[in-house]
Amino acid sequence: MGRKNRQIKTPRKESSDAVLVSKAMDLFGQGAVTxxxxxxSGEVNRGGNQAKLWYALGYIYQGAGRDEDALHSYKEALAAEPSLAEAWNNLGLLYAKRGRRAEAENAFKQALQHSAGMHDASINLGRLLVEQGRAKEAVTIYQTALTSSDKPAQLCYALAVAYRAVNRPxxxxVYLEEALSLAPDYSPGHNLMGVVLMDMGMAEEALSHFHxxxxxxxxxxxPRTNLAGLLxxxxxxxxxxxQAREAVALAPEKPLIHSNLLFLMNYQEALSRDEIYAEQRRWNERHALPVLQKSVRPETExxxxxKLRIGYVSPDFRFHPxxxxxxxxxxxxxxxxxxVFCYSNVSRPDQQTEKMKEWATGWRDICGVPDEEVAQWIRDDRIDILVDLAGHSGDNRLLVFAHKAAPVQITFLGNPDGTGMDAMDYRITDSWCDPVGLTECFHAEKLLRLPGNFFCYAPPSPAPDIGPLPCRQNGYVTFGSFNNFSKISENLxxxxxxxxxxxxxxxxxxxAKPLTDKGKVLELKRFFESRGVAGDRILAKGNTSISEHLKLVTQVDIALDSFPWNGHTTTCHTLWMGVPVVSMAGERGISRMGLSILGGLGLERFVACNVSDYVKTAVDLSGNPGVLENFRKNIRSEILNSSWGNSLTYNETLENLFRDVWIKYCVEHQG
Incomplete structure (x- = not known):
């Protein structure tokens, strides 16, 4: 959501040492830091207002990036005057920067205790709480701060951030509108307004705020990164x-911005697999290799x-695909x-998060915790095999893996592609997604192919019963598309x-979420009308709950998979509700997900190898209601007996794989 500009309180110039402090601040402003x-330095400890002198010195050290000296100076200032709120606030910022969250929280609270109306400290404390998944507490902090007479735009903005974090868009x-009424050119306010509107499916309004x-x-x-996501x-x-390319050019040092570009590259049909892999390697060289080269390898038995210790790292230990x-x-x-230890980078935990906590041997919340500290936790937990569940998708923690905190490191599930990282040893896949000899050259990792499917599926519970075939009642065939709309191109x-x-x-x-926007629905209908298909034959719905989504699926006879990026979770849900899916396989892992899912059920006949075959398969299937009815009767039992529906068999297979790579590691590293 853009840069986070911490609120640093500048020294005031009204003490008996005002002239000296003013001169020092002028020198600092001119770049004459030394x-x-x-x-x-020549005046501290020589009398005068020690608190103000030490505080001014700390401020200059902080601005010059000399954090250790700044910490010492602020502590000296507070020793002289414990109620100096400005020093507490800036001390809190230094602690927060170093990941010392408890100390930072205490410092901000001390600042507010000594200066209840200090908005900077309120904003900084609230931001710290939001980063830790404690947004409800942040709302309370901000609401208290807003009771004062003045309401700066930054405080209204901060409260809006907290309300978004607790899912109250x-x-x-309301508070973003207030922030922008106070400061119409407040860029963070426009950026966040775009994000919230995008969350709500109001695409056109979001576009205007990002621009x-x-x-x-x-x-x-x-704003460019968020605009790229919306587009x-x-x-x-x-x-x-x-837009994603431009964002990387503006912030080449930010790994998540660069990961976002890599994720979006998967949607570019014109880009070759070589180009995508080359960009993954650039990400590795720019962000991960400098960390890997300084990493401290863990000691291990x-x-x-x-008894092996497996660690999973993910931002998606929540209700998520x-x-x-x-x-x-x-x-x-x-x-x-x-x-099993889970390292959760979840900013908004939910009921699913709580369930997962109960299953894990150990659980650590790593949201907002620096990579170095997380890596040390992993070493302290004596993790043998560390597994990434995000790849280059949003809120990943790939730089934790760059620290090589575990002997064996694997990427898996979250993104059907490699990371490009030297620090990542393996990627788990299957022979449908990655046939032997097809994609090895596009991976920095070694490929581990499970003998069945690379995944195992847990159906939504409860799920509606499979109903009668819709076309028998309707008198016409209903096709369906439930994939993320970002996978659906004009060509498709x-x-x-x-x-x-x-x-x-x-x-x-x-x-799909964008179809909450009536303008987008009208645009969709007009497209089909331009191709000779009446607009009233196109039905569109926006975001719904999982239960409403599953009910909608039952009203469909045949689902159409997207390509080149196939569906995964959506395809599994659709099949579970008794609806066959027509897919098309390509050469990359993301374009072979449908083949993996359907192949695991022995349904390769629903997977086309070219466009004409794809069209023919869908048209031919629509003319066989008996086949569709038989599919509905048998599909759930077939899923439960398949390599991706039988969790007992799958877990045994996965655990055997973990044991095999561990034994290989032991053989390679024993003297």
Whole structure:
């Protein structure tokens, strides 16, 4: 959501030493840091207002990036005057920067205790709490601060951040509107307004606020990154890619901004696999290798048959598509031979998070914790195999892996591609997604192919029963698309219009967040009308709950998979509700997910190898209601007996793989 500008309280110039402090601050402002420090250093401990002198010296040290000296100076200032709120506030910022969250929280609270109306300390304390997933406490802090007579835009903005974090977008908008009424050119306010509106599916309104933020602060990477995400969700892939590229150019030192670019590159049909892999390696060289080269390798007991400690790192230990695949692993692992530790980078925990906590041997919240500290926790926990569940997707913690905190490191599940990292030893996949000899050259990691599927699926519970075949009641076939709308290109829509033309009177149901926007729905209908398909044959719904989504799926006869990026969670849900999915396989892992899912069920006949075959498969299937009814009757039992539906068999297979790579590590590292 853009740069986080901490509120640093500047020294006031009204003490008996005002002239000296003023001169030092002028020197500092002119870039004469050494002279400013020398001037003040010569006066501290010589009488005068020690607190103000030490505070001014701390401020200059802090501004010059000499944090240790700044810490010492602020502590001296507080020793002389314990009620100096400005020193407590800035001390808190230094602690927060170093990940010393408890000390930072105490410092900010001390500042507020001595100066109850100090907005800077309120903002900094609230931000710290939000970063730790304690947004409800932050709301209380900010609401208290707002009772004062003046209400700066920054405080209203901070409260909006907290309300978004507790999933109250309406309240967030109220305070963003107030912030922007106080400061119409406040770029962070426009940027966050765009994010909240994007969350709510109000695409056009969000676009205008992102563009306004970029107009005000063209050198800020935050609005461009968010704009790229919105454009991608609307299927405007080339524009999204260009904005993501520009964001990386503005902030080449930020690994998550660069990861965002890598994620968006998967939507660019014009980009070759070589180009994507080259960018992964650039990410590695720029962000990960400098860390890896300084890393401290963990000491470990090289015993082949010991009880292995597996660590999972993820931002998605919550209700999220990944939860349907990590749930069987966490709930069903063999506790006699393995211990499982979860390192949760979840900013908004939910009920699913609490369930996962109960299953894990150990749980650590790492949201807001520096990579170095997380890596040390992993060493202290004596993790043998550390598993990344995010890849280059949002809020990943790949730089934790750059510290090489565990002997064996694996990427898995969250993103169907490699990381490009030298520090990542393996990637778990299967022979459907990554046939032998096809994709090894595009991986820095060694590929580990499970003998069945690389994933195991836990169906939503409860899920509606599978109903009767809709076309028997409707008199027409209903196709459906439930994939993330960002996977649906204009080219794909054109192919679907061919299917619609081949099946007269058929309908096509879409369900996706951007379709909350009436303008986007109208645009979608007009596209099909331009291809000879009446607009009233296109039905669109925005975001719904999981239960409403599953009910909608039951109203569909045949689902159409997206490509080149196939669905995964959506495809599994759709099959579970008795609806066959027509997919198309390509050469990359992301374009072979449908093949993996359907192949694991022996349903390769639903997977096309080219566009004409894809259209023919969908059209032919629509003319066989008996096949569709039989599919509905048998699919759930077939899933439960498949390699990706039988969690007992899957966990045994996965744990055997973990044991094998551990034994290999022991063999390679024993003298």
């Amino acid at each position: 002279q400013a420090i020398s001037l003040l 309406g309240q967030a908008i 306004k933020a970029i107009e005000i602060t063209p050198d800020d990477d935050g 991608q969700s609307l299927g405007r892939f080339q524009e999204a890619y260009e 090289l015993t082949r048959d010991k 990944v939860c349907f695949f990590i749930t069987p692993i966490l709930s069903g692992f063999d506790r006699s031979h393995f211990e 829509l054109g192919i679907w219009s061919e299917i619609m033309q081949g099946v007269p009177e058929s309908r096509l149901v879409f369900q």
